[in-house]
Amino acid sequence: MIKLFGSVTTGLAIISLSSFAYADFYNFETGTSPAEITGGAVTTTGGYSAHGFGDYFNWSGGSAITLNLSSLGSHTTLDLEFDLAVIDSWDGNTWYGSTGYIAPDYFNVTLDGNSVFQETFDNFTTTDQSYTGPSFTSGSNIYNSHWNDSAYHISLTGLTHSADSLTIAWFADGDGWQGGNDESFAVDNINVNTNNSPVPEPATMLLFGTGLVGIAGLRSRKKK
Numbered sequence: 001m002i003k004l005f006g007s008v009t010t011g012l013a014i015i016s017l018s019s020f021a022y023a024d025f026y027n028f029e030t031g032t033s034p035a036e037i038t039g040g041a042v043t044t045t046g047g048y049s050a051h052g053f054g055d056y057f058n059w060s061g062g063s064a065i066t067l068n069l070s071s072l073g074s075h076t077t078l079d080l081e082f083d084l085a086v087i088d089s090w091d092g093n094t095w096y097g098s099t100g101y102i103a104p105d106y107f108n109v110t111l112d113g114n115s116v117f118q119e120t121f122d123n124f125t126t127t128d129q130s131y132t133g134p135s136f137t138s139g140s141n142i143y144n145s146h147w148n149d150s151a152y153h154i155s156l157t158g159l160t161h162s163a164d165s166l167t168i169a170w171f172a173d174g175d176g177w178q179g180g181n182d183e184s185f186a187v188d189n190i191n192v193n194t195n196n197s198p199v200p201e202p203a204t205m206l207l208f209g210t211g212l213v214g215i216a217g218l219r220s221r222k223k224k
């Protein structure tokens, strides 16, 4: 029995090593920001707590929120998922105010400086925004001042990336983006997962090798 368990444990250990992928998750529930995340401020979620954001998220009314990771190991693509709070009077694609045309309002994500997401969001008329994914909430005021707020789960999968380090930046811009307490955003529940190319040889060879050892053991016992 001891030998059997030892053999199974060894096999599992090698399999998990061969399929190892880097994974990280940030939900800010300690109320502080980890050292690898800069920009924004970890802040209480208010009404967003009812929409999966817990007690804290990372809020920004201006600067980019940046995540710096290193030692990712070998990989060819990665998945980035996060929850996005679009807060207050975002105006989407078009808005004509007293001073003329003052839109769009973009929300952006970059990977090592390369754009992987740029969409407009509108908390007045959702048909005036470019992002078409489902929202957790929209059309009601759940956070800050009297303007409506909205929330989305953004899923960016299969992003091409192979460098050992990674910088992800979340930021808003566009001619109409006013920032501050008028048009702000928060990110939360950030998931980063790398995807390795399939490399089955080490696991297959070790399991095959374990089988050979077993067969060899049987044969040697039979000889005796």
Ligand SMILES: [Ca+2]
Residues within 6 Å of the ligand: 027, 028, 029, 053, 054, 055, 056, 057, 188, 189
């Ligand atoms: Ca949270």
Ligand SMILES: [Ca+2]
Residues within 6 Å of the ligand: 089, 090, 091, 178, 182, 183
């Ligand atoms: Ca506005």
Ligand SMILES: [Ca+2]
Residues within 6 Å of the ligand: 087, 088, 141, 142, 143, 144, 145, 146, 147, 148, 149
């Ligand atoms: Ca609001």
Ligand SMILES: [Ca+2]
Residues within 6 Å of the ligand: 089, 090, 091, 092, 102, 103, 104, 105, 176, 177, 178, 183
């Ligand atoms: Ca605006």
